[in-house]
Amino acid sequence: MQDVLLIKYGELALKGDNRSFFENKLVKNIKSALKDFKEVKVEKTHGRIYVECDGDIEEVIERLKKIFGIVGITRAKKIGLNLEEIYEAAIELMREYQGKTFKVETKRSNKSFPYDSMEVSRRVGAAVLKNVKGLKVDVHNPDVLLNVEIREMAFVYAGVIEGAKGLPLGTNGKATVLLSGGIDSPVAAWMMMKRGVEINAVYFHSPPYTSERAKDKVVDLCKVLSQYGQSIKLHVVYFTDLQLEIYEKCPAKFTTIIMRRMMMKIAEKIAKNTGSMALITGESLGQVASQTIESLYVTNASVSMPVFRPLIGMDKTEIIELAQKIGTFEISIRPYEDCCTIFVPKHPATKPTLEKVVEAEEKMDYQKYIDNIEMEIIDV
């Protein structure tokens, strides 16, 4: 008897001709997430993916729970084609569900097996009832479905562990996230990764106003994000000179929005050089002065690439809940300074017009800074 994990993937089935491309990508992502386990076999047959392994199954499940495209993970037993082994596997699996109701469902694609599916279900149900105390059969509304599949081998499985859902990473192109050390942008990055978008990241660092620890925080956020299936190239942009130039040359009420526009322009340049087709930010409407609809309009006009803002309609509490779920929250709330807050003007314009902001930013030669920007690349 061998432990096998049965991977269910839902949305992929809707993708018509692309189906095998998505499936193959998912198999590749699963293999890569489990590459440090010795005895792992990942196999795709009959519209299902099976993961066989001899290692620590709980750890394998934890890794699989972070792979986008997986809807559910089911613990299964792979056994020989005989009833005794099927009973044994069913009893072992159902021991976890004492006190619950269950129903056995059998699929027999291997017609050479001497018992039909009704008969298998009846016999397995009886064996389970006899050997596991406190279970009851309910054929209409069972708590647990005990499945038996008779193929070239037999599979017995029960219960489903929830997967990350979404689409396999790498099936929807690449985008560049503007990653601050805050709560929002890592969540925005995660949401786009969930839609299959591979990401790289840009962080604007302003030493000595922002410390090494602020930078480390962003590296740590990338480490958490990388657990969802890809290594991340983090571009640390040294932003101090341009930031000081903005504060020296531009009217105070526009400095935040101009800084944001400069960030977008630099991020777009990096995106183009790294094969990204969009930018991602953690902005959500109305949170702060720089996130009014007027400010977003002016920020957006600084670039020609699409800008994805997956948090745009979310409340802060919803964003925090998600940050906690994905594991970035505790890092984001570490109390280190952010380059935006350090230079915040007393009265930022909440309804800037594009014309006025462009006129203000032309008081400096920002292109010279953008062309000569200093950058460090960290592979996380």
Ligand SMILES: Nc1ncnc2c1ncn2[C@@H]1O[C@H](COP(=O)(O)OP(=O)(O)OP(=O)(O)O)[C@@H](O)[C@H]1O
């Ligand atoms: N230092 C930075 N480096 C990279 N991106 C940044 C930086 N500061 C801000 N951004 C980008 O601009 C967006 C808006 O920043 P702002 O500080 O207004 O909002 P926020 O809601 O505090 O976002 P976050 O929680 O992501 O910091 C961020 O979500 C992020 O995408």
